[in-house]
Amino acid sequence: MAAPKKSKGLKTRKRQRLVIVSAALIAIVGAIILITFALGGDSLNLYLQPSAVMEKQVPAGKRFRLGGLVATGSFHRDTDGLTYLFTVTDCAVDIPVKFKGLLPDLFREGQGVVTEGRLNKQGVFVAETVLAKHDENYTPPGTAPKNAEACSHPEALSALKKGGR
Amino acid sequence: MHRFANPAEFNRLADRILPWAIAVMAISLVAGLYLALIGSPPDYQQGESVRIMYIHVPAAWMAMFTYMVMAGASFVAIVWRHPLAELAGKAAAPIGATFTALALITGSLWGKPMWGTYWQWDGRMTSVLVLFFLYLGYMAIWHGFDDEEKAGRAAAILALVGVANIPIIKFSVDWWNTLHQPASVFRMGGPTIADSMLWPLFIMATAFQAYFVVVFLWRMKLEINQRKLSVMNRAEVYG
Numbered sequence: 001m002a003a004p005k006k007s008k009g010l011k012t013r014k015r016q017r018l019v020i021v022s023a024a025l026i027a028i029v030g031a032i033i034l035i036t037f038a039l040g041g042d043s044l045n046l047y048l049q050p051s052a053v054m055e056k057q058v059p060a061g062k063r064f065r066l067g068g069l070v071a072t073g074s075f076h077r078d079t080d081g082l083t084y085l086f087t088v089t090d091c092a093v094d095i096p097v098k099f100k101g102l103l104p105d106l107f108r109e110g111q112g113v114v115t116e117g118r119l120n121k122q123g124v125f126v127a128e129t130v131l132a133k134h135d136e137n138y139t140p141p142g143t144a145p146k147n148a149e150a151c152s153h154p155e156a157l158s159a160l161k162k163g164g165r
Numbered sequence: 166m167h168r169f170a171n172p173a174e175f176n177r178l179a180d181r182i183l184p185w186a187i188a189v190m191a192i193s194l195v196a197g198l199y200l201a202l203i204g205s206p207p208d209y210q211q212g213e214s215v216r217i218m219y220i221h222v223p224a225a226w227m228a229m230f231t232y233m234v235m236a237g238a239s240f241v242a243i244v245w246r247h248p249l250a251e252l253a254g255k256a257a258a259p260i261g262a263t264f265t266a267l268a269l270i271t272g273s274l275w276g277k278p279m280w281g282t283y284w285q286w287d288g289r290m291t292s293v294l295v296l297f298f299l300y301l302g303y304m305a306i307w308h309g310f311d312d313e314e315k316a317g318r319a320a321a322i323l324a325l326v327g328v329a330n331i332p333i334i335k336f337s338v339d340w341w342n343t344l345h346q347p348a349s350v351f352r353m354g355g356p357t358i359a360d361s362m363l364w365p366l367f368i369m370a371t372a373f374q375a376y377f378v379v380v381f382l383w384r385m386k387l388e389i390n391q392r393k394l395s396v397m398n399r400a401e402v403y404g
Contacts, residue, residue: 046287105279131281133280135346136349140207140359
């Protein structure tokens, strides 16, 4: 303030810096996000949903992660008592899954799972690990979650199809 | 705003805010912990494990909030060359790193019983780990230069470049398939958390926010006093 001439020059320089730094910041942040998408591609997804497995024609024997909802009414135990059979669905495509091992606490029909394994020749996904996926609902026991999954299987699926989807 | 670029003014303001911030922190922490651990119901799926959420979620929010404070301060430091702005970034970094570590650890401890794994390299977990390394890198740069001015400039640039990670963290659960669940509070269509759990969560978030204000102001005062001390020492040597 004491030297108005000098402070004017300083102001212009500060304004210039503001414009340059802002522009650089927007450009760099945009570039990083675009590069992430461009180079990351599918590897950024932890798992493939059944529709994506179908679309990509994943060959039998190739290891990958499959994720989706455990179809309601699909879960049962094999005759040996140790192997579990269930269907993973994304409401459009179903993939039968076979798993021998311990299931996590949150494993439930109608809830999400992420499994890792391989498709066999019969099109059954033989899982080596099964992880339970938690949804975004938090609610006390006995009350309905606010955002219940729209697809419960298979009744809702056929209803959806009838609805013209 | 320029008035508070004066360290003495800043110290006076900080001393006025601090008792209030401490009071808010103490009250909301006691109330929040009571509600979170005792006064709120278990979850319909997770049971009692849901209580980890009351630490995990505020810690994760604060991890991102503190980064934005650090990046904002870095922006001001580069554009307007406020000495206090640089110190603000330096003061915020360890607090943010602690919040990030807390979010990662509590998430991992929750993940084992719920998901069946401590860790998966999904979009959310990986991007939060990157956030942790950004904090560590920022602090390392401050320590790595002999020249404080160069250190501050380099650290500020890193903080600004790292801002790209913030939207990646927030939207990772929407952009990609992740093990981590999607947003429950700040989402289109309103929260998907029952009110009896949402209130304890907000009170805990208030406690975390107040904690940040308290520790941040303490650290700012410390940084200012250290600067003063080193100026005095130099004056003794060269004066």
